[in-house]
Amino acid sequence: MAVPPSQPADRDSTPLWSVLSVTFFASLGTGVFWNAISFIAKHAYGFEQERTLVLYLVMGATYTVGAAMAGRITRACARWMWPRTLLVVVILVQVALCLLPVLASGEWALWCAVFGVSFASSIIWPVTESYLTAGRHGKAMRSSIGYFNLTWMFAVAVPLLLMPPIIEHHAQWAVGAQAFVNLVALLPLRWFARAPGHHDEAQAEANVTPEYALLLRSARVLLPLSYVLNAALSPILPYRFEAIGADIMLETPVTATWMLVRLVACAVMWRVGFWHGRWGTLLLAAAAMTGGFGLVVLAENLAIMLAGFAIFGIGMGGVYYAALYYAMAVGRAEVDAGGTHEALIGFGYTVGPIAGLAGTALGGGAAIVGIVWGLVGVGALGAARPYLAARRLRRRA
16 A cells, blocks of 8 residues: 555544544443453452452553554554554454453453553554544534543443443453444444544644643643552452442442543533633642542442542543643644553553552552552642743743
8 A cells, every 4th residue: 555645635524423433332342441340350250459450550551552652653554554444453453352251261361351452442542532633623622522521431431330230250241242342333434534634733823822731731740640540449449349348239330430420520621611721620620539539448338439439530530631632732633642641541550550559568448548649649749830830921921
């Protein structure tokens, strides 16, 4: 195949509905691998808490490396295929990987599926985010990101709501079912342009303020911290439910609470535009996700845990929406901008299990909260520096 020209004729914005369709079906697998794999590992393979944390550590490290390389991989593959074709190939790889735990009974199949799907999805999401935002600016970009967030955040919660009937005896089928879901995700790619749309530099500059770059720097500190919290929490949840005596049928639906609240938080940010360009949004979101995490880990009953999940979801939604919007607005919708965004998520997914392992070794719940809060406190100093720089710029103006 010839090298794709830099400005092909079909580089208009890809229809939003097709991007959202791929997002929905691909995100069902994200929900299984990032939020439900701990329940699958415990009930289908007999993993203890420490081994589950190691599983999440492998996923996070793999995802970080893949996402950081997404732009380079896309450019390297451009000699042979368009970005749309690359998506097809990677999704087909995921189909094969998801079948492994069903076709093979050994624990190795789970590890291979986790490793391979983590790397594959680290390519899928930066490319998809470029298709989502390229050619869209200002309000149009915020709106498309709003639809995107509502779509994937709802989709990742769906597996947790559907898993109770199979979690105890057939949990590996939750992974196997994603093979079919990934095949369905291929269908909307028919309406994708061969490459993400052209992103006009003049319009991009006109729709950002001088503080956007500083807001992005702060959000890029908070984003991995939010996933440190998430990745420290997800592997230990089956054991936290066991500790408070919750029924096994309630475990995954209750866990889905924070994801559904996150969806609501993003819906509010999508419809109410006052938050962009404001530092208070990042501050409130950071406080909510940190406080909610502590409540969930230290909860002594289901009611407190539910409250913690709700607060946690508000914070996670606020940080994610802001970070993605500033990344794509300042980064001009390129695959590299999405790759950096996803790599930061992967970094958080890597550090979170390490913090969880350290806290477990030191005694459990309180130690995990202390270590994770310590990491967040150190990170908060880095998030505050861009804010202080913005204040200095305002005084000079």
